[in-house]
Amino acid sequence: MRKIWVLFVLLPLIGFLAACGSDAGANGEGDSKEITIGYFPNINHVAGMVAEEKDLYSETLPDGTTVNYQYFPDGSSFMTAIETGDIQGGLVGPGPAMNHFTSGAKINVVAAGSTGGTVIMARNGADIESPEDMVGKTFISPRVGCTHDVQFETLMKEEYGITSSRIDGEMKHVTGKPATYASMFEAGKVDVATVPEPWASSIEAEGNGTVLIDTPDVAYGETLPAAVFVTSQELVNDNPEMVENIVEAHKNATTFIQENPEEAKAIAIKKIKDITDQELSQEVIDNAWERIDFTYEVEEKHLQDFANSSYDLGFLEEKPDLTGLVDLSFVE
Structure with a gap:
């Protein structure tokens, strides 16, 4: 009789624990209900601003997903957030992405954000x-x-x-x-x-x-991606559908910028003021825009050439091999 009573108590508990374990986070073990996207308050990162302002990630992610945003002052803090899982993806300069990759970080560049600037x-x-x-x-x-x-x-x-x-x-x-x-x-x-x-x-x-x-x-001024879209290899491997949804929203944001430059400029002025408390004039934005090309296309060769320069300058201890850094399957 005692054994029956113990099973009667434990079975609901086991079911409760199993249910708790099934609600996985953004690491790909289940359908995430919350993700965080990161970017900088720079013109090269306008795709992040547009995606936030237009709520584009909510359009491609499963219904009910909460999308948060985090702003970064530099690439090192951004890459740390990717590696710790505090953010699931976002825009960063190619330098920090490559430096962390060559240091052992399990990350993927899945798209570009812009060139020039x-x-x-x-x-x-x-x-x-x-x-x-x-x-x-x-x-x-x-x-x-x-x-x-x-x-x-x-x-x-x-x-x-x-x-x-x-x-x-x-x-x-x-x-x-x-x-x-x-x-x-x-x-x-x-x-x-x-x-x-x-x-x-x-x-x-x-x-x-x-x-x-x-x-x-400037060296690599018009060929090197000024911003790349990065996520973790863990997320790519465990939840490729989420990565596909995230990249699709990023592509939609880039297309919006290309087709609606004046509205995109207005969004950039607003977001930069919100984040930095500095209001840029239309003249400044117009001038900056002329130096930038917004694209999600990325060529691995340009990143490898740039990484070789980082090594030549002593920023990297070993000559870099970026094989495996870029995954173009989500933009094709």
């Missing part, structure tokens, strides 16, 4: 008329080894033979948020900035600096 700005009064004048000067980038840093340092090394003091060269390097570069120019704290749009156009409009090297002349 990196500009090298010189502070007014810094006595810099050409890149050759960078000897002994200080430049700023968002992070050490980030996309914009590698683009600038590759150009300076290959074209002018000038390198950072990090590798016993002639330029001093500091880091900071792009939204602060105009004020740092005004205060005379840095001489040159390798800047993602719209902050280059903002510096131009405020009269604190001038273009030293424009987008087409």
Whole structure:
């Protein structure tokens, strides 16, 4: 009789635990009811802004899915969030994505976000008329080894033979948020900035600096994805349907930008103000837009070439092999 009573108590409990275990999170073990998408408040990431403002992820994900958004100041914090599962996907520069992949991170680039948009700005009064004048000067980038840093340092090394003091060269390097570069120019704290749009156009409009090297002349300026859409390999393997739905929304956002540029610009102005508390003028947005191509297409060769440059500059300890990083099955 006691055995029967024990089974009577345990069977409902076992059923309850099984039910709890069946409601999996976004790791692909079941249908997630909540996901988080990440991006930066940069013009290269307008697809993230449009997708949020137009609620495009809710259109492609299963009914009842809650979509959250998280904003990042740099690629390192974004990649950490991908690896820990705090976000399920989003836009980041190719530099952090490749650096983390070569360090063992289990991630996939499943689409691009945009190309172009990196500009090298010189502070007014810094006595810099050409890149050759960078000897002994200080430049700023968002992070050490980030996309914009590698683009600038590759150009300076290959074209002018000038390198950072990090590798016993002639330029001093500091880091900071792009939204602060105009004020740092005004205060005379840095001489040159390798800047993602719209902050280059903002510096131009405020009269604190001038273009030293424009987008087409920066290393990989028009071929390298300025932003890539990244998710975890675990999510790709365990829940490819979710990844397909996420990428489909991202593609829809990109198409919207291509077909509705003026509305997309208005969304970018609004979202950047919401996130950074800085309101950009129409002039700044229009100028920045001219330097960027919004696309979800990505070529692995361009990423590999860029990664080789990261290695040549000493940002990577071993020559990188990006085999397995890019998964184009979701954009084909």
